[in-house]
Amino acid sequence: MSAVEVLRLPLSVNLGGFVALLQRLQVPHRVSEESGEQVLWVPGEQLAEDVRGLYQRFPEGDPDFQLVPAPVSERAGGFVQQLRDSPLTTLVLLLTLLVAGVTLLGDNFATIRWLSFQDFQIQGEYIVFTPLAESLAAGQWWRLITPILIHFGVLHLAMNAMWFWELGRRIEARQGGVMLLGLTLLFGLVSNCVQYVSAGPGLFGGLSGVLYGLLGHCWIFQWLAPNAAYRLPKGVVVMMLIWLLVCLSGVTETLGFGAIANGAHVGGLLVGCATGLLGGALARLRR
Template sequence: MNPVEVLRLPLSVNLAGFVELLQRMQVPHRVSEESGEQVLWVPGEQLAADIRGLYEKYPDGDPEQQLQLPPVTQPKAAGFVQQLRESPLTAAVLLLTFIAAGITLLGDNFDTIRWLSWMDFHVQGEYARFVPWPDTLAAGQYWRLITPIFIHFGILHLAMNSMWYWELGRRIEFYQGKWLLLGLTVLFGLVSNAAQFWWAGPSIFGGLSGVLYGLLGHCWIYQLLAPNRAYQLPKGVVVMMLIWWVICMSGVTELAGAAIANGAHTGGLVMGCLTGLVGGALARRRR
């Protein structure tokens, strides 16, 4: 495999700490001097992309502890406890989701659901009487803009969404940082909730799926523009998720009795593609 240039820096820049980090990670590399500059080489463009991202985070290396490759690139998967330590924001969002699932009894406790839903409501017999949206905002209940993402209806709904947030969230947290993941989660939550309200009107909805489609779109488009191993999803995942989105949009699932938040899925996916486009374009330009 031909060597690929990763970094070209002045001789005054001390690369010793970063080179030591690469040695501990057992990354094949070499440093050469060309025209008064030092050049770092690795075999392959894919590895070069990962090392550039690593240098942005740890230009001086990390002499205090041995860093590990992210779970998606390690030959052997890290233990679950280690994965939690490496993905604190992902774990925190899932913890809030599980707490909400517990206090709402997975969608059966409407007394607690009404405090997390997009609009306040009161149950009267078999119907829900919603408080007008302007009145909700006037009461200062702004948390409702985001909290519907923590509501889940049934164990399968919770399990599927949690699994995919764990898978996608960890990738973004490793490669672009926990604060970027937090910002994307809040952004996709706001957009998907608003889109679902616009799509279906006053209703009781919830779940992380709108956020998940946002994270999927972000990784998908970013990877097309600036390939990296962290966002290299297993083959067929994007196609499968898009096919499921089309099936839900067709109305087949509603005929089967399953209520799907199509507005949330669509809003999250569109916004995720936009953030992936911006982030990927900026990363491509830096390279």
């Protein structure tokens, strides 16, 4: 396989950070000097296209390794730029916040019943659920997805929004907004259905099933095809898996923190690992 020219830049341009990023990703490359310019070479045209795209996103290297915080004014501007760079992630979070406002964070049952997995009626102190088959027969297919937008309480919303912002931006930067949308819908569908099948009729909601899917996707993808975007901080995967085991043990319910949608968490994680396995394997082959 012959070497392919990726970039040709003036000697005044500092390629050190980007070359360090390529080294961390284990991308074969070399830099030569020709006619007063520095030239970056990689083996193969497909890899060259990938590296060009990577340089457009991270010309100065991996931003996750910038250990010195920027001034407040720069951080503010950087956040605005992050919003612009992650439109799909931002859109999902804005929609989630809108639903949280309309549903009064779980207190407005008249609105929640239109977004819940099953329609229901409040009769005294009891909730009477409409069979799912009846709702689907009436064309209410959105119910298979929309529970991911329902949140019960400020803490529930804040934690899920924070993690979706962290994981969603990574996938949108690495694989694009269309892929993030597809994964979000897939993880939402699977996690909601697994929760329903495993626990039966019930009122549940939140992005946590999707989050475990995104986590599993990044985790396995990064394991197979190391890349800067999916390199999670040390301990994040371990912490999330420990929390999953704690929830499965029933300790949270015993301590009075309420029921946890464990089926959604497990279902999301498993399908996320599957998509990460597929995506990572394809990325590895392309390299």
